Amino acid sequence: MDRRLRIGTRGSPLALAQAGMVADALRTAHGCTVEIVTVRTSGDRIQDRPLAEVGGKALWTKELDLALLAGETDVSVHSMKDVESERPPALCVAAMLPRADVRDRLLGAPAIESLDEGAKVGTSSPRRMAQLLRLRPDLRVETIRGNVGTRMARLEIGEFDATLLAAAGLDRLGLAGVGAPIGIEEMLPAPSQAAVGIECRADDAEVRALLLAINHAATHACVSAERAFARAVGGTCHSPVAALATLRGEEIRLEAELLSSDGGEQVRGETVFAADDVAASAALGRALLDRAPPAVRMLFSA
Numbered sequence: 001m002d003r004r005l006r007i008g009t010r011g012s013p014l015a016l017a018q019a020g021m022v023a024d025a026l027r028t029a030h031g032c033t034v035e036i037v038t039v040r041t042s043g044d045r046i047q048d049r050p051l052a053e054v055g056g057k058a059l060w061t062k063e064l065d066l067a068l069l070a071g072e073t074d075v076s077v078h079s080m081k082d083v084e085s086e087r088p089p090a091l092c093v094a095a096m097l098p099r100a101d102v103r104d105r106l107l108g109a110p111a112i113e114s115l116d117e118g119a120k121v122g123t124s125s126p127r128r129m130a131q132l133l134r135l136r137p138d139l140r141v142e143t144i145r146g147n148v149g150t151r152m153a154r155l156e157i158g159e160f161d162a163t164l165l166a167a168a169g170l171d172r173l174g175l176a177g178v179g180a181p182i183g184i185e186e187m188l189p190a191p192s193q194a195a196v197g198i199e200c201r202a203d204d205a206e207v208r209a210l211l212l213a214i215n216h217a218a219t220h221a222c223v224s225a226e227r228a229f230a231r232a233v234g235g236t237c238h239s240p241v242a243a244l245a246t247l248r249g250e251e252i253r254l255e256a257e258l259l260s261s262d263g264g265e266q267v268r269g270e271t272v273f274a275a276d277d278v279a280a281s282a283a284l285g286r287a288l289l290d291r292a293p294p295a296v297r298m299l300f301s302a
């Protein structure tokens, strides 16, 4: 096939690795020519402040969306975790790659229990911060920004005693041996963690068909359930939320957790439903909000 596909991606090492995986999948499936187009997003540009403080939506996606809508690219590749749960209706996530290891890994100590009393842990994720403090209220959790490589360098020079990073990102960067995996009973991952999504224009039937051929349906179903849950609870980048869906046969099991910022309050629940039941994830979201203590509910906007 002599079709040429332009893949829009952020320029971080992880984003480029993931775009490369998508390029390989498209070449293998369709024999098409693939071109990688690097797009700088607001999230890449603003490095000196915690993103939760910058506010605004679509920090990692807006410039990629504009390039796609303008026809400068044919698809955008995203870490689905960084993609807001409400998307422009003119775009559609037509495919996802097979999900990688969904766990977080701890760098700097072999386990959360073995961190020294009062150890300084760097993370910029409200979920990781709340979950860590829930397990270890003595820890000093501080904001750290930057991509995976930057964070590892800052740990190396002793700015922090430990940090948490997604196993998926480390593995995709060739850092498979780095860090100790944290079980999902201890830290449930972020909605969409470890999933790479490929988005195109909703009215581009030709590209949609090409993407459908490389879609990993189980990943798409599970990540879509987690995103429906996240949409239902609302919230912002300040809201500590975790959700993990797994598919067994025709059924999805969705486990989810909402926390207060300091981890002092938490609500956790799960539901099992037929994979084609599109309303079940939102129902779990509403149920958790109903039972959430005020310090949790105030962080969500549904």
Ligand SMILES: NCc1[nH]cc(CCC(=O)O)c1CC(=O)O
Pocket: 079, 080, 081, 082, 148, 164, 165, 166, 167, 168, 169, 170, 192, 193, 194, 195, 196
């Ligand atoms: N927020 C940044 C981000 N977005 C996606 C990943 C890793 C890969 C993934 O979870 O899909 C990371 C880094 C991290 O959380 O360690």
